[in-house]
Amino acid sequence: MIKLVAIDIDGTLLNDRYEITEEVRRTIGEAKKRDIKIVLCTGRPLDGIHQSLAELDLLREGNVAITMNGAMTLETKTKRVVADQALNKTELEEIFEFCDAHSAHVTYFDAEKMYVPHREISILTARDSLLLNMPLYSQLVSEASEAIRIPKVMLLDEPEKIEEVMAALTDELKERYYIVRSVPYNLEFLHKNVSKGAALQALSEKWGILPSDVMCLGDAENDVSMFEFAGVPVAMGNATEKIKSLARYITKTNNEDGVAHALRTWGF
Numbered sequence: 454m455i456k457l458v459a460i461d462i463d464g465t466l467l468n469d470r471y472e473i474t475e476e477v478r479r480t481i482g483e484a485k486k487r488d489i490k491i492v493l494c495t496g497r498p499l500d501g502i503h504q505s506l507a508e509l510d511l512l513r514e515g516n517v518a519i520t521m522n523g524a525m526t527l528e529t530k531t532k533r534v535v536a537d538q539a540l541n542k543t544e545l546e547e548i549f550e551f552c553d554a555h556s557a558h559v560t561y562f563d564a565e566k567m568y569v570p571h572r573e574i575s576i577l578t579a580r581d582s583l584l585l586n587m588p589l590y591s592q593l594v595s596e597a598s599e600a601i602r603i604p605k606v607m608l609l610d611e612p613e614k615i616e617e618v619m620a621a622l623t624d625e626l627k628e629r630y631y632i633v634r635s636v637p638y639n640l641e642f643l644h645k646n647v648s649k650g651a652a653l654q655a656l657s658e659k660w661g662i663l664p665s666d667v668m669c670l671g672d673a674e675n676d677v678s679m680f681e682f683a684g685v686p687v688a689m690g691n692a693t694e695k696i697k698s699l700a701r702y703i704t705k706t707n708n709e710d711g712v713a714h715a716l717r718t719w720g721f
Contacts, residue, residue: 454666455489455666455667455668455685455719455720455721456488456489456490456662456666456667457489457490457492457656457657457660457662457666457667457668458484458489458490458491458492458667458668458669458670458716458720459492459493459494459519459649459653459667459668459669459670459679459683460491460492460493460494460669460670460671460712461493461494461495461649461669461670461671461672461673461675461676461679462493462494462495462497462502462505463495463496463497463635463636463673464672464673464689464691464692464707465670465671465672465676465689465707465711465712466493466505466670466707466712467505467707468707468708469707469708473505473508473509474710474713476710476713477710477712477713478508478509479713480710480712480713480716480717481509481712481713481716482509482510483716483721484716484720484721485510487721489720490660490662491509491511491516492517492518492519492653492656493505493506493509493511493518493519494518494519494523494649494652494653494669494671494676494679495518495519495520495522496520496521496522496605496635496641496675497520497521497585498520498521498525498562498564498565498585498587498604499518499520499525499527499529499532500565500585500586500587501520501584501585501586501587502518502520503586506518506529511529512529512530513529513530514528514530514531515528516528516529516530517529517535517656519649519652519653519656520604521562521604521605521643521647522605522631522633522635522641522643522647522648522649522675523538523643523647523648523649523650523651523652523653523678524537524538524539524604524605524643524644524647524652525537525564525604526652526655526656534564535656535659536652536655536656537602537604538643538644538646538647539602539603539604539644540602540603540604540605540606540630540642540643540644541601541602541603542594542597542598542599542601542603544603544629544630545561545594545597545601545603545606546594547629548606548626548630548642549561549570549594549606551621551626552606552608552618555614555617555618555621556614557608557610557614557615557617557618558571558573558575558577558578558608558609558610558614559571559606559607559608560578560581560606560607560608560609561594561597561603561605561606561607562587562603562604562605562606562607563601563602563603563604564602564604565587565588566587566588566589566590567581567582567585567587567588567589567590568589568590568591568592568597569589569590569591569592570591570592570593570594571591574589574591575609575610577609577610577638577639578609581609604643605641605642605643605647606641606642606643607639607640607641607642608639608640608641609638609639610638610639611638612637612638615634615637615638615639615640618640619634619640628645629645630642630643630644630645631643631644631645631646631647631648633648633674633675634674634675635673635674635675636673641675648678649675649676649678649679650677650678650679650680650681650682651678653667653669653678653679653682653683654682657682663684664682664683664684665684665685666684667682667683667684667685668683668684668685668686668687668715668716668719668720669682669683669685669686669687670687670688670689670704670711670712670715671686671688671689671692671696672688672689672691672692672693672696672707673692673693673696674693674695674696676696677695677696677699680696680699680700681699685701685702685719685720686699686700686701686702687700687701687702687703687704687715687719688700688702688703688704689703689704689705689706689707689711690703690704690705690706690707690709690711691706691707691708691711702715702718702719704718
C-alpha cells in the first residue's frame with residue numbers, strides 16, 4: 454500500500470507552462486483524503502515552490518518539502534528545518550576556484566538568498582532568481598560570512614559551458630561533493646551526503662514508512678537517488694532514458710497529466 458508519494462516539480466508536477474493542471478490538483482487532493490502523504494522534492498528552495506504548495510493545500514501543519522535537491526527538508530508552514538546538510542565557506546572557495554578557472558557563471562545560496570560572486574549577472578541567473586522567488590545579491594566569495602551554511606553552489610550557463618566544466622571535473626571533486634545536472638544549463642555542487650533519495654529515506658524512516666510503501670515521480674538526473682530508494686519509482690513520459698531505465702512504471706508526460714495518471718493507476 455502506498456503511504457508516501459514524493460513528487461519532483463519541474464518537468465513532473467508542472468507542465469511546460471509551469472502550471473499544475475486541474476486534473477493533477479484534483480488527484481493529489483484525492484490521495485491526501487486517502488491519508489497518503491504528499492512530499493514535493495525539488496532542486497528549488499522553499500520560497501521557490503510556495504505557489505505549488507499553496508495550490509495543493511500543502512502549507513498546513515505536518516507537511517514538509519524536500520528542497521535544494523535534498524540539502525534541506527523543511528516544514529512548509531513554519532519553515533522549520535527538519536534536516537539539512539550544508540557546504541561551508543572553505544568548500545565554497547574550492548568549488549568557486551575550480552569553476553572560475555573555466556569562466557563559468559557561479560551562483561551560491563544560503564537558506565534565503567542567491568549570491569552572485571561576479572560583476573556580471575547572466576540572463577540565466579536573473580531568470581532563475583525570478584523563477585525561484587529568491588532575492589539576488591552580489592557578494593564575492595571572500596565577503597561571505599565564515600559561518601555561512603550553503604545548501605548548494607550552482608553553475609548557470611550555456612549547455613556547452615556546462616559540458617566543458619563536467620569534462621574537467623577531477624576525481625577528487627567527484628569524491629568530495631555530490632554533483633548533479635538536472636537541466637542542460639545548470640550543474641550543482643552539494644554536500645557529498647546530499648541527494649533527494651537520502652532526504653526521502655530519512656523522512657520515510659522518521660515517519661516509519663517502508664521503502665516498499667513509497668512512490669516517487671520524476672524526470673531528470675537529480676531524481677536518480679529517489680528512484681533507487683523508492684519501492685515504486687515512476688518515470689514521466691518525458692523523462693530521460695536513464696530515469697526510464699530505473700523506473701518500475703512509466704506514466705504519461707507532464708503535459709498529459711502524468712502525475713494524476715500514475716497516482717490513479719499505481720497509487721490508489
